[in-house]
Amino acid sequence: MPAGASVSWGRRRPAGARLAYDARMLRHALVRPPGATFAAGLTRARLGAPDLALARAQHARYCEALERCGLAVTRLAPDDVHPDATFVEDCAVLVPGLAVLARPGAESRRGEVAAVRAALAGGTAAVREIAAPGTLDGGDVCEAGGTVFVGVSERTNEEGARQLAELLSRRLYAVTVVDIRGVPGLLHLKSGLAHLGDGRLAAVAALAERDLLAGYEVVPVEPGEEYAANCVRVNDRVLIAAGHPRFAAALGALGYATIAVEMSEFRKQDGGPSCLSLRY
Numbered sequence: 001m002p003a004g005a006s007v008s009w010g011r012r013r014p015a016g017a018r019l020a021y022d023a024r025m026l027r028h029a030l031v032r033p034p035g036a037t038f039a040a041g042l043t044r045a046r047l048g049a050p051d052l053a054l055a056r057a058q059h060a061r062y063c064e065a066l067e068r069c070g071l072a073v074t075r076l077a078p079d080d081v082h083p084d085a086t087f088v089e090d091c092a093v094l095v096p097g098l099a100v101l102a103r104p105g106a107e108s109r110r111g112e113v114a115a116v117r118a119a120l121a122g123g124t125a126a127v128r129e130i131a132a133p134g135t136l137d138g139g140d141v142c143e144a145g146g147t148v149f150v151g152v153s154e155r156t157n158e159e160g161a162r163q164l165a166e167l168l169s170r171r172l173y174a175v176t177v178v179d180i181r182g183v184p185g186l187l188h189l190k191s192g193l194a195h196l197g198d199g200r201l202a203a204v205a206a207l208a209e210r211d212l213l214a215g216y217e218v219v220p221v222e223p224g225e226e227y228a229a230n231c232v233r234v235n236d237r238v239l240i241a242a243g244h245p246r247f248a249a250a251l252g253a254l255g256y257a258t259i260a261v262e263m264s265e266f267r268k269q270d271g272g273p274s275c276l277s278l279r280y
Contacts, residue, residue: 026235029066030119030278032076033059034086038269041083042106044187047268055265059086062239062276065259069234071279076119082112086266087275090137090155091116093164094280095148099125100167105135105155116278125280128167134160139188139275144195146172149212151189152179176212183207185226190274192221194231196238196256202247204229219254222246227263230272232279239273 034055063073079085084106091113093100099120104110120127130136140151141164148168150161158177165175178189183206186192192204202219204226221229228244238251242260251258261273 026069026071026279028280029063029071029073030076030088030116030280031059031063031066031073031276032086032088032115033078035078035080035083037080037083038086039083041269042108043269045268045270050265050268052265055086058262058265059276062261062273065239065261066234066277066279068259069237069239071234073277074119076115079112079115082109084109084269085112085115087139087269087271088112088116088278089275090139092120092278093136093138093141094125094278095143095168095171095173097125098167098171099123099127100136100164101127101129102136102138103130103132103134103160104137105153105157105160130160130163133157134163136160136164137188138278139190142190142193142195143173144201144216145197145199147174147176149189149193150175150177151186152177153181153186153188155188178210178212180207187270190230191272192226192229194229194274195233196231196251197233200254202229202231219250227267227272230274232274232277234279241267241273 038052039049066073090104091102101113101117135157137155140153140156142149152158152161161177168175180186180189192207194202196202200217200219202221204221208218208220225244225247228241228247231238231240237257237259239259239261241263248258
């Protein structure tokens with residue numbers, strides 16, 4: 001797959017079509033507070049070591065925000081063996097009726113999936129898994145109504161993207177796989193792309209002009225506020241990282257109710273608002 005290329009599977013969305021927000025109400029969130037070894041996690045942010053006590057306090061406020069959005073929050077026990085385990089979104093992809101357990105691209109993170117597998121066991125969704133040699137991080141998967149964008153990145157390889165696309169196509173999702181390797185600042189696809197509902201996507205400049213977003217209204221995330229692109233629509237609100245007034249104003253002008261959450265300690269470890277929960 002050439003760098004910067006994209007490829008699509010499954011049914012196609014008509015050109016120019018506007019997707020209404022998927023009105024199914026989210027009811028649950030799965031989270032995991034930072035463990036004692038959180039500061040030893042993977043990062044390329046170069047923002048200094050995180051403060052564990054502050055990270056835990058920010059995580060607690062984040063969970064309160066999810067509850068304000070109407071979600072029942074299930075908290076897994078902190079995992080001191082896996083420093084990055086608080087970024088639980090990378091462990092699975094959840095769509096109605098299907099849970100796909102990921103195979104993280106960083107080998108040190110693969111042990112995180114077991115607790116998520118156990119938490120999802122016994123539910124109504126069919127459970128499938130990404131198999132070797134495929135790798136997949138949930139942070140590379142952006143569901144946008146009937147379309148799912150999957151990023152090929154430093155963590156998700158082409159085989160992992162292909163396996164996920166096959167599973168989702170069986171559920172009648174249109175799947176677009178896009179290569180983001182080499183795009184500055186994007187560890188994962190959702191570092192630069194978020195579904196806002198109502199036919200809209202928030203996107204950083206490096207993604208905003210790509211043809212693959214045709215048919216959506218793109219809300220640009222301005223230079224200097226790129227971190228804000230990792231936001232998450234939760235029922236009738238949008239969780240955004242605090243400290244990005246231009247993006248918050250842009251969302252407000254479009255009629256979105258926002259909740260600003262403090263993310264300073266998670267940003268130091270390459271994480272953002274979507275990374276801290278699995279929502280379903």
